[in-house]
Amino acid sequence: MTKVSVVLVGCGCPLRSMGWYHAMQLLDAGRIQNASLTYVVEPWYFAPAAEGTPGHSDFHEWAKKTKESHGVEFFHTVEEVPTAPAADDGSVRLAIISARTADNPKLLDQCLKLGCKAIYLEKPGAPTVSELEAMKSRADEAGVKVFMGFNKNVSSYLTFSRELVNKTAEKCDVTFLHNNNYANTEAELAECFERNAEGMLKNMAIHELAILVTYYGVTVDTIDKVEADKEFSSCKTLKGPASGKDFTDFDKLKFKIVTKSGVEVNVAADRCGGDDSVGIVNKADSGEELARFTMPDEATVANTDALKAKYGDAMPYFFAQDPDYLKLKQLVVQNCIDGTPAEGVADIETAVETLKVAEYLTPILTKQLQ
Ligand SMILES: NC(=O)c1ccc[n+]([C@@H]2O[C@H](COP(=O)([O-])OP(=O)(O)OC[C@H]3O[C@@H](n4cnc5c(N)ncnc54)[C@H](O)[C@@H]3O)[C@@H](O)[C@H]2O)c1
Structure with missing residues (x-):
């Protein structure tokens, strides 16, 4: 073997x-x-x-x-x-x-x-699209497959959300919400903006953009419309505590993407929203919420103390995403062994498209929200 x-x-x-x-x-x-x-x-x-x-x-x-x-x-x-x-x-x-x-x-x-x-x-693989593209071509030349650590691509909340949309007869509106648990103070957000200076889309919502590229056919070329949700979103300019320089970024952001083939999908991110990620499925016509699926799911939450006892008092998100990290590595390992397709795992080509979408959306959304 x-x-x-x-x-x-x-x-x-x-x-x-x-x-x-x-x-x-x-x-x-x-x-x-x-x-x-x-x-x-x-x-x-x-x-x-x-x-x-x-x-x-x-x-x-x-x-x-x-x-x-x-x-x-x-x-x-x-x-x-x-x-x-x-x-x-x-x-x-x-x-x-x-x-x-x-x-x-x-x-x-x-x-x-x-x-x-x-x-x-x-993830995200490299700071810029051009660096990631160059990495992809060198890996291609060497005949080495590059898989990406976009763990939400294989997370149960995504699978459940997609399954519900597929089996619902009526048209659904799906939102992928990503929360972080920074305190909602200027000091914490300023530190966060400075440390993650590549901005919310490249740093935080990049996971959701990878989902859109992998499962919803979103690329810069297929995007028809981008609509920011002004009520939900907030864009701030704050002084970084280390450098004293100004950093403009979103602390909350929600937007809808409509592709040229009519696919609609929403992404939301909140720096101060909590610890979880959520797939929210609504009826498109009435807005009635059909379900929300959370990462971590119940089984993962129930396993947290056991993992903490084994591994120590580590960053909480390791335990929240433990099954996804495991699944991703197992899929990649199996692919190395016998070529079994690593279902849902993003490759470097998907990562290039994802980073392109992040670079494309950032100025559009900033303009819509400033
Ligand atoms: N998929 C996910 O959920 C997830 C979560 C966290 C991080 N990540 C990714 O994993 C990668 C590593 O992230 P991380 O949070 O572990 O980063 P990290 O900064 O804690 O560690 C990464 C490396 O940085 C170097 N390093 C540490 N301190 C340094 C210092 N003071 N000066 C210079 N180098 C230093 C070390 O060599 C270390 O191996 C990133 O690509 C990140 O995006 C993914």
């Missing part, structure tokens, strides 16, 4: 970083079938400049323990990782890149030289 040997690039800080949570799921026996974590590359915490910075000692303690308990080898750079083993040892290699977005173009290039069968690249 072919096994998948994983190289994780960008582990980050235990309890706080996405890469660390990928590692924990891979190390937890039986959670991801036929895959094991072999190598971890950590570009920051092995650098001399990182000494004494937040997370440094936590990372090194965790790395020591993980090396001893699971034989995982740790490196500072991708170039130090041994190149892929000969195919006859029965394993294929998958790289998971969960680093800072700006570092991804360089890291992907380095991973392409490792003999990977596939790469799982965290």
Whole structure:
């Protein structure tokens, strides 16, 4: 049986970083079938400049323990990782890149030289469309498939929302709402705007845009109309606490997209709306709400304490999205093993379209709401 040997690039800080949570799921026996974590590359915490910075000692303690308990080898750079083993040892290699977005173009290039069968690249993939397009063509040239960490694409709330719309005889209006739990104060929002300076669409609503591209045929070329919901939305200019510079962004945003073939879908995002994501299905004519499906679902909420006991007091969203992260990795691993299509998993082409839609919508919506 072919096994998948994983190289994780960008582990980050235990309890706080996405890469660390990928590692924990891979190390937890039986959670991801036929895959094991072999190598971890950590570009920051092995650098001399990182000494004494937040997370440094936590990372090194965790790395020591993980090396001893699971034989995982740790490196500072991708170039130090041994190149892929000969195919006859029965394993294929998958790289998971969960680093800072700006570092991804360089890291992907380095991973392409490792003999990977596939790469799982965290969203949004790259800071700009042109960088992501260049990454896609280099991966294509190398014959390496790149899958994206858009976990909501495989989330149960999306499946339930789509199933309900499909089986309802009347026309439905569907909204994908994404909440964050920042306090609704100028100070918190100013810090959030500055730290996520790429803006709400590229940083937060990018998950919903990936859903639109994957399942609703939305691309820059297919969009007919974009209508902001002025009552729901709010756009602010706030002074970043670190730089003192002005940052203009949305703290709440809702809009409808209508495609040239008549598909209608709504996206909403609220920086101060809570911890969940919701699929809301209404009757299109009367507006009557038929159902709302939430991520995390009930089973996931019920499992949170058990996960906390195993993994520690980590960022709450890891537990809320635990089944989706697991499912996404399992689909990618299976595809590496026998080519089974990774149903619903966005690839880098979808990510390019998604980022294009985000870049296209930002000035249109800002203009409609200022
Ligand atoms: N799918 C999801 O739900 C989800 C959730 C969170 C993050 N992500 C994605 O995962 C990726 C990693 O996000 P994250 O929140 O774990 O980021 P992070 O900043 O915590 O860690 C990423 C990397 O940044 C580096 N780093 C940490 N501190 C640094 C410092 N002070 N200076 C320079 N480098 C430093 C480390 O090498 C680390 O591996 C991003 O692409 C993000 O968009 C996805």
